[in-house]
Amino acid sequence: MILVAGGAGYIGSHLVKELVKKEKVIVIDNLSTGHQKMVDENAVFVKGDIGDKSFLEEIFASFPIKAVMHFAANSLVGESVLHPKKYYENNVGSTMTLLHVMLKYGVKHLIFSSTAATYGIPTAGIIDETHPTLPITPYGQSKLMVEQIIQDYAKAYDLRFVSFRYFNAAGAHDSGEIGELHSPETHLIPIVLQHLAGVRKKVSIFGDDYDTPDGTCMRDYIHVTDIANAHILALESLLEGNRATAIYNLGNGQGYSVKEIIETCERLTGVKANVDVFERRNGDPARLVASSKKIEQELGWVPKRNIEQIIVSAWKWHQHHKSLGTTIL
Numbered sequence: 504m505i506l507v508a509g510g511a512g513y514i515g516s517h518l519v520k521e522l523v524k525k526e527k528v529i530v531i532d533n534l535s536t537g538h539q540k541m542v543d544e545n546a547v548f549v550k551g552d553i554g555d556k557s558f559l560e561e562i563f564a565s566f567p568i569k570a571v572m573h574f575a576a577n578s579l580v581g582e583s584v585l586h587p588k589k590y591y592e593n594n595v596g597s598t599m600t601l602l603h604v605m606l607k608y609g610v611k612h613l614i615f616s617s618t619a620a621t622y623g624i625p626t627a628g629i630i631d632e633t634h635p636t637l638p639i640t641p642y643g644q645s646k647l648m649v650e651q652i653i654q655d656y657a658k659a660y661d662l663r664f665v666s667f668r669y670f671n672a673a674g675a676h677d678s679g680e681i682g683e684l685h686s687p688e689t690h691l692i693p694i695v696l697q698h699l700a701g702v703r704k705k706v707s708i709f710g711d712d713y714d715t716p717d718g719t720c721m722r723d724y725i726h727v728t729d730i731a732n733a734h735i736l737a738l739e740s741l742l743e744g745n746r747a748t749a750i751y752n753l754g755n756g757q758g759y760s761v762k763e764i765i766e767t768c769e770r771l772t773g774v775k776a777n778v779d780v781f782e783r784r785n786g787d788p789a790r791l792v793a794s795s796k797k798i799e800q801e802l803g804w805v806p807k808r809n810i811e812q813i814i815v816s817a818w819k820w821h822q823h824h825k826s827l828g829t830t831i832l
């Protein structure tokens with residue numbers, strides 16, 4: 504059985520929808536930002552917090568867990584600058600408890616959700632895993648600290664892990680049944696689509712004076728199902744005892760500016776956006792674009808969906824969700 508911590512969240516719920524086709528799955532989630540209705544009905548769901556040692560011990564004693572996928576965290580870059588305590592306590596402190604219980608119960612396989620925010624301000628146009636890690640926010644720092652803890656545990660306690668540095672997760676499941684649902688929503692693509700769907704008055708661009716071709720920040724958007732598939736490949740590799748420990752970027756290798764994203768959303772939906780320019784947001788590097796060559800070479804992962812497919816899938820989810828009404832989840 505695979506334990507998915509944070510499996511009721513955006514990325515975790517998409518992973519679970521794919522993973523249940525291959526493995527028995529138990530999801531634990533405190534529902535602080537996730538939604539139980541996003542969890543596939545073929546997975547076991549238990550509400551609880553990964554910082555709660557006795558809760559975890561009960562779970563590990565009751566289920567035959569052979570690997571952990573760890574998505575549970577707070578992940579808003581701007582919020583982490585204002586409330587670092589929340590980020591270090593949950594992202595680092597609670598992860599320590601999860602690792603403690605994993606080791607106690609002899610569970611030696613871990614897949615961890617890290618982030619491009621570990622790189623800080625990039626010194627290269629395309630970032631590979633050898634790029635220096637100098638995070639500029641408590642969020643990025645908290646994820647880097649966990650990466651380092653995991654690497655030390657791997658050396659000392661034979662923990663086998665993959666840490667994935669996701670770039671910007673986006674899009675929704677092909678079924679249209681689940682998608683991104685954060686409250687408040689802070690991510691660019693869902694904000695633009697909510698506006699175009701008529702549930703938000705306008706879109707604000709956070710700064711148009713960056714050192715990029717059109718002055719707005721560039722990001723590498725990667726479809727959430729492509730991320731899910733990378734997890735499944737990594738899990739298979741870990742369970743087969745192949746590559747024991749690794750850090751991999753997950754991105755498409757192409758950067759899109761905030762303005763380009765807004766224009767692409769307008770083109771694909773046929774709706775014109777009402778846009779204004781606001782001040783820069785705390786902790787935003789100008790450009791974050793991945794090289795994912797390492798995982799391509801080592802595990803054969805290549806992303807299958809481009810920016811248009813990402814936006815179309817997210818739009819389908821927004822239409823579906825709107826038709827269900829906002830109180831359904």
Ligand SMILES: NC(=O)c1ccc[n+]([C@@H]2O[C@H](COP(=O)([O-])OP(=O)(O)OC[C@H]3O[C@@H](n4cnc5c(N)ncnc54)[C@H](O)[C@@H]3O)[C@@H](O)[C@H]2O)c1
Pocket residue numbers: 508509510511512513514515531532533534535536537538551552553554573574575576577578593597616617618619668669670671672673685
């Ligand atoms: N969304 C992105 O673009 C992105 C990019 C890079 C990295 N990440 C990382 O990927 C992971 C998932 O991100 P997401 O966008 O799905 O976020 P999310 O907020 O939708 O999901 C996180 C889930 O973890 C749960 N959770 C949080 N703290 C918990 C705790 N102490 N105990 C139990 N459950 C807890 C939440 O309720 C939620 O369901 C996070 O670790 C995030 O840092 C996300």
Ligand SMILES: O=c1ccn([C@@H]2O[C@H](COP(=O)(O)OP(=O)(O)O[C@H]3O[C@H](CO)[C@H](O)[C@H](O)[C@H]3O)[C@@H](O)[C@H]2O)c(=O)[nH]1
Pocket residue numbers: 578579580617618619620669670671672689690691692694706707708709710720721722761784787791
């Ligand atoms: O209303 C908005 C929302 C966002 N943006 C801009 O759009 C870009 C993308 O912002 P998102 O909030 O969608 O994503 P982030 O790049 O801030 O962060 C995401 O990717 C990071 C890694 O790249 C982290 O891992 C983080 O967890 C994850 O949320 C940024 O330049 C942001 O300033 C706007 O201009 N207006």
